[in-house]
Amino acid sequence: MPSIETKKQNLNYTQPSVNKKKFSLLNLSPYVFITPYFLIFAVFMLYPLIYSFVLSFSKWRAGVTTFVGLENYKMLLTDPFFWKSLGTTGLILVIQVPIMLILATIIATVVNSEKLRFKGLIRLGFFLPVLIDLVTYALVFSLLFNETYGMVNQGLNAIGIGDIKWFSDGTWAKILIILAVTWRWTGYNSVIILSGLQAVPKDLYESASIDGASKITSFFKITVPLLKPVLLFCGIISTIGTLQLFAEPFVLTGGGPREETTTVILYLYDKAFGNFDFGLASAGAYVVTTIIAILSYFQIRITKGGEI
Amino acid sequence: MQKREFNKLLLYIFALVGVTISVFPFYWMFTASTLTESQIFKVPPTLVPDGNFMDNLNNLTEGWPIWSALINSLVVSGITTITTIFFSALAGYAFAKYRFKGREPLFISVLLIMMVPTQVMLVPMFIIMMNFNWIDSYFALIVPYLVTPFGVFLMRQQMLAFPDDLIEAAKIDGCKDFGIFFRIVLPVMKPACAALGIVTFMHSWGNFIWPLVVVSSEELYTLPLLLSMMVQPGQVVQYGQVMVAAAIGLVPMLLLFLFFQKHFVSGVFGGSVKG
Numbered sequence: 001m002p003s004i005e006t007k008k009q010n011l012n013y014t015q016p017s018v019n020k021k022k023f024s025l026l027n028l029s030p031y032v033f034i035t036p037y038f039l040i041f042a043v044f045m046l047y048p049l050i051y052s053f054v055l056s057f058s059k060w061r062a063g064v065t066t067f068v069g070l071e072n073y074k075m076l077l078t079d080p081f082f083w084k085s086l087g088t089t090g091l092i093l094v095i096q097v098p099i100m101l102i103l104a105t106i107i108a109t110v111v112n113s114e115k116l117r118f119k120g121l122i123r124l125g126f127f128l129p130v131l132i133d134l135v136t137y138a139l140v141f142s143l144l145f146n147e148t149y150g151m152v153n154q155g156l157n158a159i160g161i162g163d164i165k166w167f168s169d170g171t172w173a174k175i176l177i178i179l180a181v182t183w184r185w186t187g188y189n190s191v192i193i194l195s196g197l198q199a200v201p202k203d204l205y206e207s208a209s210i211d212g213a214s215k216i217t218s219f220f221k222i223t224v225p226l227l228k229p230v231l232l233f234c235g236i237i238s239t240i241g242t243l244q245l246f247a248e249p250f251v252l253t254g255g256g257p258r259e260e261t262t263t264v265i266l267y268l269y270d271k272a273f274g275n276f277d278f279g280l281a282s283a284g285a286y287v288v289t290t291i292i293a294i295l296s297y298f299q300i301r302i303t304k305g306g307e308i
Numbered sequence: 309m310q311k312r313e314f315n316k317l318l319l320y321i322f323a324l325v326g327v328t329i330s331v332f333p334f335y336w337m338f339t340a341s342t343l344t345e346s347q348i349f350k351v352p353p354t355l356v357p358d359g360n361f362m363d364n365l366n367n368l369t370e371g372w373p374i375w376s377a378l379i380n381s382l383v384v385s386g387i388t389t390i391t392t393i394f395f396s397a398l399a400g401y402a403f404a405k406y407r408f409k410g411r412e413p414l415f416i417s418v419l420l421i422m423m424v425p426t427q428v429m430l431v432p433m434f435i436i437m438m439n440f441n442w443i444d445s446y447f448a449l450i451v452p453y454l455v456t457p458f459g460v461f462l463m464r465q466q467m468l469a470f471p472d473d474l475i476e477a478a479k480i481d482g483c484k485d486f487g488i489f490f491r492i493v494l495p496v497m498k499p500a501c502a503a504l505g506i507v508t509f510m511h512s513w514g515n516f517i518w519p520l521v522v523v524s525s526e527e528l529y530t531l532p533l534l535l536s537m538m539v540q541p542g543q544v545v546q547y548g549q550v551m552v553a554a555a556i557g558l559v560p561m562l563l564l565f566l567f568f569q570k571h572f573v574s575g576v577f578g579g580s581v582k583g
Contacts (some may be wrong), residue, residue, distance in 0.1 A: 029485035033402035034414065037397040037455045044423050044452040048432035055432060062436075110323055122358035125327030130333060131561045133409045135532035136554045140333045143340065143547055151336065159350075170330055185399060187330060191573065215315075244425045267425050273521060278431045285428040292425060296366050304455030 021066075055282035072283035081259060082284065087265035088174065088260070093242045096178045101234055103182070105227070109219070111190070113199045126187040134184070134247035142252050170260030173253050177261055180248055185241070189234045196230030196264045197223065239295055243288065260292035264288055337558070339550035348547050360548065368549040373526050377534040378556060384446070384530060385512035388453040392508045393501045396457035400463025402492055405475065415464070422457040430521060437522055448522040451532070453512060459504050466492070466500035501577030506568055513561060531557040 025192055038195040041116050076082050092202040110116065129137065145152050153163045166176045200223060208218040224231075248264040249255050255262035255270075262270075265288070272281035338505065340348050340358040341364060352499045368374050402408070403415050433444075442448040470493060494501070516532040524531060536554055539545050565572055 027406065027408070027485070030402035030406035030408040030411075033406075033489070037399040037418075037457075037460050039412070040395075040455050041417070041421065041457070042454070043423075044433065044436070045429070045457070046401070048429040048436065049421075049424065049434070051432040052429060055435075060435075106322075108318055108324060110326075113319060116323065122323045122327055125330050128330055131510075131565055132334070132508075132558060133516075133532055133561070134336075135514070135516050135535050136557055137333065139535055139550055139554055140337045142539065143332060143348070143551070144336060146349075149351065151353050154351060184529055185335070205580075215558055240425070244427055246427065247532075250516075251539065254541060260423065268427070269430070269517070272431050273435075278435070283429050285350040289424060289428045293423065293455075 049099040050284060052282045052285055056286050057277055058279050072279040073148060073253045076280055076283050084259060085215055085264045089243060089245065089263045092174060092178055093239060097180055097235060097238045097242060100182045100186050100189060102229060104186050104193050107190040108193040108197050112194060127191055129186045130183050135251055138248050138251035145176055166255060168257050170257055171260045173257060177248055180252060192234055193230055195228050200226050235294060240292055243292055316456045337554055338553050340547060341555045343548060343550055354533060357518060360533030364548040364552045368552050372534060372538060373529060374553055376527055377529045377531050380528060381513060381531040382450045387450055388512050389505050389509045391454045392459045393457055393505050393563045396504060397494060397497060397501060401489055403464040405468035418457045418460050427517060434521055443522055444524050444528060449519060459508060462504050463500060466497060499571060502568055502571040505574040506564060506572050510559050564583050
């Protein structure tokens, strides 16, 4: 008993703030507070996750699941269209994310510049695409990039470049998706990067300019290194987002032409709700989850749980 | 001096071009909603609004359930937003301000599930909905989204900063746990609730793949689903009508942004942007 007493006193003495937080030990309230969330979690998150794992080793027919071992994974990994969709997703990822982050960094730097007036308005302009939902902006893009009458091709015609086959050529269709995604998400990322820029102490630039460094030099020697964590954070959330690309190819190109813009989630959607091959789709979902999990692991390590 | 002026000019040109690219699709969407089909596809393009908005709207309401889609979207997003705020605040408060057995592993489970993309659970969720007999019902659209792990996470982070003295003082005054939450914590946490509400509403408003999977009858279409049905392959797409529908879907988001600008940024960017 005395040891408990001294412990308590010690606790009181050394960490009064911790002790304040403690209400009562046998308090049921926190459990009541978290119950609604964990009910939803159990039924609509945890159970589906486990169920989907079971399904990935089964054939599903009219509500009856039969165990088939690794067959789904074998089928999936030998399907050239799966690899093609994964390759397309990877290609879009590797090209789109760096372009977007470079653009977003430039935009953030420009908006942060002291010389610029109308800052609020410019910021609002870049931020606006965040407000539009994915289906709606994909529709507007399909109108803008219409091959025969779209405004973009008319503009390209006017300056002598001629029509671009945005929908009937595989490469251009991919570029269209990249352009669309970049339009939608660059402003979003530039707001995050801007918050990182504003955390860079101003006197660093002053002393650099006294030492004779040019604006460009101090951008690469001061800004970029200090922005590294923020850029990494943006890179990883963008990577995860791109791996889940679905609405844009679904609405804009329908995955075509000739499956050229079928992303991996679109492929899995087709397998699941076109062919009703739930087993295969679940196996694919687990493969994608594993890829995302590996990347998320890096996200946690780099950002230490959501904070930069 | 000259060089400096030149740099400044470059800055403005960059900003102007960037903002134009950023804003133009919005302008074109609203403009096209006021044009006839032939005006939309005219060479050279019609760039100023005309007076055909009402015609497009009338044709739209005749052919498509736009008003019921708007109401469905408002109902689904409205309900899930309110419940997500409430349940997330409850759980977030418990995680931030109580010490209880299992707190750490339970909170880690919140973090982990946050990283699993919803698309991964699409198939098992669909089967669950079939077993519940919820396919093609409001239940399917609403119940799985009553609360989100992201909401719990965001609220927990915000509640960490809530002053313990306030809770302690309320306890001394004889306030019970639920009373403290309702009368003290919730009112003080209003900004955080607004931020979470905005991001939840936005996600729900744009949610596409889930309604696509579980809804088949027109009366249950949400706006994104209706829009995607209007441009399905194999039919003549009436772009004037599509753009009216798109504009109708965008207006609530613009209003939300207008009224809650400050909370918007902190909500959309979660913990990633401070201040």
